[in-house]
Amino acid sequence: MCIFATQILILNAMKTLKTPLSINIIYWLTQVIFGLFLLVCGAAVVFNIMLYTDFFGNDLQLHTHFPVKVNILEEGNLYLNNTNIKVELVEGITKIHFFNTPLFLARWIGTALMMAIFIILYAMFSFRKFIINVKKHIIFLEENIQHLKNMAYAILALWIFTIVYMRIMYQTIAKHIEFKHVEIVDDFPNFAGLLMAALFIWVLSHIFMRGVKLQDEQNLTV
Amino acid sequence: MAVIVNLDVVLAQRKKSLTELSQEVGITMANLSILKKGKARAIRFSTLNAICKVLDCQPGDILEYKSDDEAQG
Numbered sequence: 510m511c512i513f514a515t516q517i518l519i520l521n522a523m524k525t526l527k528t529p530l531s532i533n534i535i536y537w538l539t540q541v542i543f544g545l546f547l548l549v550c551g552a553a554v555v556f557n558i559m560l561y562t563d564f565f566g567n568d569l570q571l572h573t574h575f576p577v578k579v580n581i582l583e584e585g586n587l588y589l590n591n592t593n594i595k596v597e598l599v600e601g602i603t604k605i606h607f608f609n610t611p612l613f614l615a616r617w618i619g620t621a622l623m624m625a626i627f628i629i630l631y632a633m634f635s636f637r638k639f640i641i642n643v644k645k646h647i648i649f650l651e652e653n654i655q656h657l658k659n660m661a662y663a664i665l666a667l668w669i670f671t672i673v674y675m676r677i678m679y680q681t682i683a684k685h686i687e688f689k690h691v692e693i694v695d696d697f698p699n700f701a702g703l704l705m706a707a708l709f710i711w712v713l714s715h716i717f718m719r720g721v722k723l724q725d726e727q728n729l730t731v
Numbered sequence: 732m733a734v735i736v737n738l739d740v741v742l743a744q745r746k747k748s749l750t751e752l753s754q755e756v757g758i759t760m761a762n763l764s765i766l767k768k769g770k771a772r773a774i775r776f777s778t779l780n781a782i783c784k785v786l787d788c789q790p791g792d793i794l795e796y797k798s799d800d801e802a803q804g
Contacts (some may be wrong), residue, residue: 515774629758699770725772725773726773729765729770729771729773730771730772730774730775731762731763731765731766731771731773731774731775731778
């Protein structure tokens with residue numbers, strides 16, 4: 510109904526408005542990061558093909574995130590104000606390195622990695638489309654709401670995926686490892702930042718929904 | 732919507748085209764077209780004032796209320 514009026518408004522906006530520097534910076538950063546991420550995706554696909562075709566053989570060393578926090582059972586010394594204070598590292602987040610990674614484990618990690626990368630790629634793809642529209646001053650559009658929702662769902666999916674992956678990793682691998690000077694703590698990182706980002710973007714999409722309605726009213730007021 | 736815009740009727744009575752009205756009132760053809768087709772959500776008093784001045788008519792000549800049943804029938 511309001512497509513014609515919206516188009517006129519957009520064209521007028523494109524003629525008169527100047528894109529702010531911040532939007533330009535975000536636009537170019539997004540373009541560069543998205544391009545680099547496409548390369549990462551390609552590399553992940555190639556890596557998985559190599560894993561499934563047994564290209565690496567037994568000579569494969571992988572490292573991945575350790576799913577839970579660890580305490581280093583070694584005391585250190587802190588010299589402060591001529592006093593010696595005993596300290597130790599606790600609740601550290603670390604990575605685990607496998608020597609001669611078993612193939613089934615490498616395939617499992619490789620597949621999980623690829624899935625995570627593709628979820629991130631989808632979120633970035635949606636953000637890229639959104640920022641392109643914003644740069645063109647096409648802001649309050651149904652299309653942008655969908656891009657924001659897609660981003661929110663992708664980040665939420667990534668959060669759920671990460672939580673599940675970490676728990677599976679803990680149950681299958683981390684729980685059965687023994688170290689001499691490291692204590693494994695049964696405390697998972699919660700990645701609350703991801704969840705908060707997803708919720709924030711989801712709320713933003715609803716604000717944009719209201720914006721679209723107001724824009725529609727404005728366009729159809731003569 | 733129950734409020735009907737009779738701009739085309741008044742224009743025909745005054746023997747004026749939409750383009751002429753657009754030039755005299757200073758409103759874009761796109762906006763006048765939205766108004767004429769009854770797709771407008773709202774009309775500013777300034778717009779109504781300008782149209783009435785140019786067409787020498789009352790707001791009631793341009794806008795008419797009909798109940799939804801009457802409008803459909």
